[in-house]
Amino acid sequence: MLDKTKAVHLIGIGGVGMSALAELLVTLGYKVTGSERFLDSGKRLPVLVALESQGIVLFPQTGEGIDPATTGAIVASTAIESTNPDIAAANHFGIPILHRSEALAQCLENHKLIAIAGTCGKSTTTAIVGHLLAEVGLSPLVVNGAAVVNWRSETRTGAVFPGSGEYAVAEVDESDKSLMNFHPALAVITNCSADHFCLLETNELFDAFKKQVKDKVIDGRVEQIPEIIEGEWSVEFDYKGNHFLVPLPGKHNGENAYWAVRLAETLGIPLEKAAAALKTFGGVARRLELVGTKDGARIIDEYAHNTEKLRASIMTMQARAKRVLVLWRPHGYAPLKKMFSALEEMFAETLRPSDALYLLPVFDAGGTTSRTIQSDELAAALKQHGVNVEYVLTHEEAFNKISPQLAQGVYVGVFGARDPELTETANRLCH
DSSP states (O other): OOOTTSEEEEETTTSHHHHHHHHHHHHTTOEEEEEOHHHHTTOOOHHHHHHHHTTOEEEOSSSTTOOTTTEEEEEEOTTSOTTOHHHHHHHHHTOOEEEHHHHHHHHHTTSEEEEEEOSSSHHHHHHHHHHHHHHTTOOOEEEOSSOBTTTOBTTBOSSEEEOOSSEEEEEOOSTTSGGGGOOOSEEEEOOOOSSSSOHHHHHHHHHHHHTTOSSOEEETTTSOOOOOEEOSSOEEEEETTEEEEESSOSHHHHHHHHHHHHHHHHTTOOHHHHHHHHTTOOOBTTSSEEEEEETTEEEEEEOOOSHHHHHHHHHHHHTTOSEEEEEEOOSOHHHHHHHHHHHHHHHHHHOOTTOEEEEOOOOOOOTTOOOOOOHHHHHHHHHTTTOOEEEOSSHHHHHHHHGGGOOTTEEEEEEOSSOTHHHHHHHHHTO
16 A cells, blocks of 8 residues: 555656656655656656656666665556666565556545546546536546646646545556556546457457446447537537537547536536536647647647557548648557558558658667567558658658648648657747
8 A cells, every 4th residue: 555654656757647646646645756767868858847846856767766764665557667777676675566557546546436448538538527527616636648738837747637526537548458457436438449459359358347337337339429510620519409619629529528528417517517618628738739830830749659549630630731741650669560550551541642741760668679660661661552751760850851841731740659759849840
């Protein structure tokens, strides 16, 4: 169990999931330390600055942050390998190691948990549910996998809403099956597609998760969605005589909002109040986030890293732009290898002759993973389909190729997970 008399040490605290957990722990009164490999190279990420401002002490990932006198527990995600120096130090001192999901479940066990699951749309749906509940006065405790624009500041990551009510809302992850560590009161399953597992295995996982939900599950795999109408930078739908305006682009965001509305309805929130609250939702960071414009072009920062997310985001931009320039960095060697054929088919089907794709090298997080595949292989395969694609070695090369093409009617999408330099490049393209 987590102990408030000693520090909880988070490995990889700069990641989206870990930084949110860190902020939650501080909110609940825990002492927190953390390590981040970007500190090893002296890179100061904005998220680390925000965490430090909350009193969290940060260390390089060398094991030096583990002190048997003051460290009560270590928290690691599935991405952290057993050879990590912090893991080695914890084992040496006999300090217990918890998976991130186990720590999160402990933090939320005194609340009525609303868990948001699904292959795509979890972060946005979690954010909208949390926003709706907050706006109608339920003061939920919300832990998301991405920053919510309404909640972030220089001193807050934006991934946590520190409500004091009886409900907690949290995104739960199927990628490592850690959603099975939760037994929520209510749940939403947004959708299901082959991503980390084949479609059959993913469906079986969600079916098993449903059995752990104490009350109602809103299951997007089987429930019907109302017609969603796209606006210039919004979507709309009608439900039970009420009109809902979502200030986000893309039909998929209309779906995310609909699941949030259904959840609100389940809690007894009047639909007219949910509709009013939805209009004030500011969006989620790196989820079709419009970071700025340059020479008439719009620059979008987007977390999309699997086939269906990429397709949905690209098509959303295509519906609004004469030309779309896509910069994408695969977030791992294994995911690229697993999704290679699907990605090849998706990009070939989705990208128009006027569009262009720029592929960065796979983001290398270190460790012992197999490096037998690289982005240039996908570029070569796509050229055989006639796709306008280039393999670019660095962010600087990508910037130099994209920036001269900025013009009215052009949308630039900077896509990918894990790599903080993607957001930096998106912001740089605006200036």
